[in-house]
Amino acid sequence: MGTEREGAVKIERAFDSTLESVDEAEALILESAANAGFDEDEQHHISMAARECLVNAVVHGNRYSAHKKVHLVIETSSDRIRILITDEGEGFDLTELPDPLAEENLLRHSGRGIFLIRAFMDDLQMRKVSPHGTEVTLVKIRGRNEDK
Amino acid sequence: MNNRQVGDVTVVDVSGRITLGEGSSELRDALRDLVAKGNKKILLNLGDVSYIDSSGIGELVSGFTSVSNQGGQLKLLNLTKRVKDLLQITKLYTVFEVHDDEAGAIRSFA
Numbered sequence: 001m002g003t004e005r006e007g008a009v010k011i012e013r014a015f016d017s018t019l020e021s022v023d024e025a026e027a028l029i030l031e032s033a034a035n036a037g038f039d040e041d042e043q044h045h046i047s048m049a050a051r052e053c054l055v056n057a058v059v060h061g062n063r064y065s066a067h068k069k070v071h072l073v074i075e076t077s078s079d080r081i082r083i084l085i086t087d088e089g090e091g092f093d094l095t096e097l098p099d100p101l102a103e104e105n106l107l108r109h110s111g112r113g114i115f116l117i118r119a120f121m122d123d124l125q126m127r128k129v130s131p132h133g134t135e136v137t138l139v140k141i142r143g144r145n146e147d148k
Numbered sequence: 149m150n151n152r153q154v155g156d157v158t159v160v161d162v163s164g165r166i167t168l169g170e171g172s173s174e175l176r177d178a179l180r181d182l183v184a185k186g187n188k189k190i191l192l193n194l195g196d197v198s199y200i201d202s203s204g205i206g207e208l209v210s211g212f213t214s215v216s217n218q219g220g221q222l223k224l225l226n227l228t229k230r231v232k233d234l235l236q237i238t239k240l241y242t243v244f245e246v247h248d249d250e251a252g253a254i255r256s257f258a
Contacts, residue, residue, distance in 0.1 A: 019168060019169035020169075022168075022169070023169075044199075044230060048199075048201065051167070051201055052201060052202055055168055055201070055203070059168075100238060101238070101239050106209075106239060106240065106243060107209055107213055108206075108209070109206040109207075109209060110202070110203075110206050112202040112205055112206070112238055113202040115238070116202055116234075116237070116238075119237050
């Protein structure tokens, strides 16, 4: 489902909690970023950040539950893309995440997803939603990818 | 994913995406298999890898640790700019020994 107003485009979709859905949602986000005029590197960063977030929603949020959906909203305007990804899980505390760049964590198998999202996007916000779930908002501004 | 033996070095040519649900479990299994068979000199050729996510990075790190713990060496070859950037952002570029030239990489194991 998509709506368009004054050059802005909004797409809303709900996905099953599967890795195939992650691929499908990522492809949709990539297409939206390309249509909005982001360059190839920016598109790659948006797609990677969104994928990390979608995987978190499916794996850690909804735990692959067939009864839970991942909700995606993509909003593009003249200078930015805003992506909202919401799961129906129990949520988690960002403050509990160890720093993946700390010497003692460099060789850990996991724990880099949120770090990569922050590195690749201009803004990351997370909040718990009622009754269950976590909503993550990612924002990328066009032409501001240097040093990101 | 394809393995070649060059002298006593096993070169693993990896292509496509190394992501959760796609190539990361394949990479994990391939490295576990090589370690189990006693291969201690492993060169991962990532020249045709288009995309790695955090799960793929995790498998590279686990493979590196597992090979090192067995007294072996795992080195990387032909990183694309995107993969190199990713390893730099995550500070792993200094952890791995990275080569741009296969012959040089093979010699470095001697």
